[in-house]
Amino acid sequence: MTVSYFHLANQFVQEGNLGEAIAIYRKAIEDHPNVHLYQHNLGKLLVQTGASEEAIVNYDQSCKMNPKSAWYHYDYGIALVEVKQYAKSILVLQEAIALEPNIPEFYKSLGEAFWQAGQTNEAIDYLKKAIDQGFSNSSQLYQQIGNILLEQGQVEEGFYYWRKALELNSNSSEIYVQFGELLQTRNEIAEAIDVYHKAIKLNPYAYWSQYKLGTALAACGQLQEAVIAYQKAIELESGSAIVHHYLGHTLSLLQRWEEAIICYQKAAELAPNSAVVYQHWGDALMSLGRWNEAVGIYRKSVELEPHSLEVQDHLGFVLAQLGQSEEAIAAYVKALAIDPNSEVVNFHLLEVLQSSNLSVSSNKNLPEIEQCYRRIIACNPNHLEVYRKLLELQPNDLDVYLQYGQALINQHQWQDAISTYQIVIQRQPSAQAYQGLGDAWQGKAIFDQAIQAYQKALEFNSECSLIYNNLGDALAKFGQIKEASVCYRRALELAAKQHTLVV
Incomplete structure (x- = not known):
């Protein structure tokens, strides 16, 4: 009867009828619940149909029934990775390695599980062990390690593994294209161009290689050459919207507008x-x-x-x-x-x-109009012309005058800043206006006037450390060192007091 279940299930599998095969194994387990191979085979079929969550139950049972089977543990671990149970998958795959320590596939899958779990160092270690155990000719594995190392910022070692992958698969144009794309993402454009040329030499009929060559040429400003590469790509594959689009964009950069428009029209037909x-x-x-x-x-x-x-x-x-x-x-x-x-x-x-x-x-x-001016100032606080336009609309907005004065100071237009702050002071004197006036006088190196302005500012706000500091600067430059020291000390006291309040 046991042979009958295997025979029937395998027959359905060969016919592609996995549902019937699954049903056979369910019946087999119902009749013979202690046969571990039924549990394992059912798990494999469930994984093939996308039912990995259900499969792990059967895999778990098969491992309990036959705990010495490394392959049972391996398949169980892979299923756990698929359902993103990474921590458990790592434990199960480690058990598989403990049972059979010489199978490179086990190390590779464990490395990938560590990578999925975000344990990068362990991932690299086990992927390297997979190479040592027998996957030394796997270019895909070298690529995988190279990518992880590059993502971790280990550039030199990452490229070493990538170049090793190229050595192992030197006749594949696809791997050269992939390496070229990687180089482009790292802005290694010159080398990427060389790599794309190698890919094209290996397979001159692959339109994607020509397209990627075009993108690299355009990236380093070789626009005419990029156009030729895109055109060759279109000769090989006229139905690629992205190539028509990029050709159009490059022609636009060359101001060949009419030709670009034709390309965009074609791209829109292909990608509406x-x-x-x-x-x-x-x-x-x-x-x-x-x-x-x-x-x-x-x-x-x-x-x-x-x-x-x-x-x-x-x-x-x-x-x-x-x-x-x-x-x-x-x-x-x-x-x-x-x-x-x-x-x-x-x-x-x-x-x-x-x-x-x-x-x-x-x-x-x-x-x-006023809102536009204000938004522009918010974007660019030093846009003098916009301040002037806004003040034409709102001549009584003293806040705008104060901002305008600061913008003038920022651009070292001292005299205009002085005039602006004087307008504010005439209408509504304040510590901010006098401080700005002092900064403008100091910028103009007229220190006695700056001192007077700062002293007036302190009449309105005697607790501002910045005013004391700027007054100290003006006094020092005016030769009044003793008075400057007093101001600096007061500025430090106020700054410390303000810091304490904030904390």
Whole structure:
């Protein structure tokens, strides 16, 4: 009867009917629950059907029934890895090695289990042991170790293992392409180009090798050569959207817009749901001033990827060129919803709001214009022209004057900073205004005026360590060393006090 169960199950397996084979083994276990081979074989079939969770129950039983079987433990350990029970899989695979210490496959799988568990050093150790035990000719294993070492920052040793893999599999174009891709990710572009050429020499009919060569050539600025590589890739495989796209992008960099547009059109035919293809197509049309066509293409890109800041901005720009100001504003507003601090988008929105079609003096647009200015300042606190524009709209906003004064100081425009702080002081004197005025006078090397300004600042805020420190600097430069020392000591006392309060 035992032979009958094996015979029936194997027959169903050979026919590809795993479900029936599983049913046979279930029946066998029901009739003969103590036959460990039934448990093991059922586990193997369950793994093949993707039922690894269920399989580990049978594997566990088979190991308990036959604890001396290394292969039972090995299969059990592999199933545990598949269900991500890494800690347990490590223990089971270690037991397999203890039972049969000379099987390299056991070491390899244990190394992979350690890697999955995040125990990198142990993973490398066992993968190396797999090589020592008999996998010394496995290029795949050398690649695996090389990748782990590189991820751990052990670059020299990682590349040693990769190059060993190349030696073992020197006739494979695929491994050269993989190595080239690895070199590219590490910005070793020159060597990557050499490696891709070797891959092409081994297999001149692989379009992917030509494509990857093109990307490497483009990365180091050899755009004409990259175009040739992409074109060769297309000759070998005309149905690859990514190659048409990259060729179009490289032609765009060369300002060969018409040719680029043809490539983008083909890429869009092959990958109609790629937002970035439509974006670059729109960019090429925009570069030629073909605004109407660009609008349609950008709209398609936005439809596919509504959260692209760049495309929303470009759509707004071409709409503005067509005089469709309201629609342009709507596009820019959507862009700012994605990133309200985009300086570029805020400037583009300002241009539309300030255009002849939408008068700056219009009460309708003043709030939007003001908000644009404020957002630009938030992005770039030293943008002097924007401060001036904002102050034209809000001449009584003293906070803006104070920020403007600091921006002027940052750019060493001392006299304008002095004038700005004096305006604030005339309207509403404060410690901040006098301190800024002192900084500006000190920047201009007029130290007596700086001293007076800092002293006035202390009348408004006598607990500010920075004012005392800056006053000390001015006094020291003015030759009043004793007075400067007093200020420095007071600055240190206040700074220590403030630190204690914070702690």
